Amino acid sequence: EALKKGFANLAKHIENMRLFDVPVVVGINKFISDTDAEIQALRDLCADYGVEAALNNCWAEGGKGGVEMGEKVLKMLEQPKTPYKPIYDVNASIPEKLTAIVQKVYGGDGVVFEGNAKKQIQELEAFGLDHMPICVAKTQYSLSDNPALLGAPKGFTVTVKDVRICTGAGFIVCQTSNIMTMPGLPKVPAANRMDIDENGVITGLF
Known part of the structure; x- marks a missing residue:
């Protein structure tokens, strides 16, 4: 029952891929605790x-x-190709592009820009640096910017606190909260449990 309830989130991700008019295949990443009944469901x-x-x-x-x-x-790659279809015009304004992401991809109502973010957008516009794709930095736990909103939430707004540009990569970062934007390790990394002995036997991977 939990899996069926959680499928709402996967269904939204499938819908999102279809927005771009590309084919979709779901990879079921099997864990040791998964049952055959869950996989079949x-x-x-x-x-x-x-x-x-x-x-x-x-x-x-x-x-x-x-x-x-x-x-x-x-097998999917052998099918006739469908052209990639973006969900916004890259030359649209930053608010217009982010609103398209929130409404079409996340399923929310709209975007709220805090004072500092508004000022940063104006600066990017003044330098002509606003015509780039948007990269959203937010929680990975929800389609919204609230980690407590699970599944496929509706009726929310996304609040942007910081807007900056990555000119080398060629995109604009809209950050929704004070999160780490570079990958980080947990307090006890998995590598601490791994070892290899003189016979080449590896332990601690599973």
Whole structure:
């Protein structure tokens, strides 16, 4: 029942991929605690939603565990190509582009720019640096900027606190909260539990 309830989030991600007019295949990343019933339920939900699903069990089986998914991706690549369709005009204003992302991709109502963000947008516009794609830096736990809103929430707004440009990469970063924008390690990294002995036997991976 929890899996069926949580499928609302996956369904929204599938819808989002379809927004760009590209084909979709769902890779089921199998964990050791997943049951056969859960895997089958997820396959059935994907089938009902009209999308291909394949098991990825590389974690336990190495390359062999990814054969099904690889074959389905290859089969999809053999189909007639559909042109990528962006969801906004890159030359639109920063608020217009971000509003398109929030409404079409996240499922929210709109965007609120705080005072500092408004000033930063004006500066980028003055230098003609606002005609780039948008990269949103926000919580990974929700489609909104509130980590407590799970599934596929509706009726929310996204608040932008900081707007800056990455000229080398060629995009504008809209940050919604005080989050780490570079990958970080947990307090106890998994590597601390890993080892290899003189015979080449590795432990601590699983």
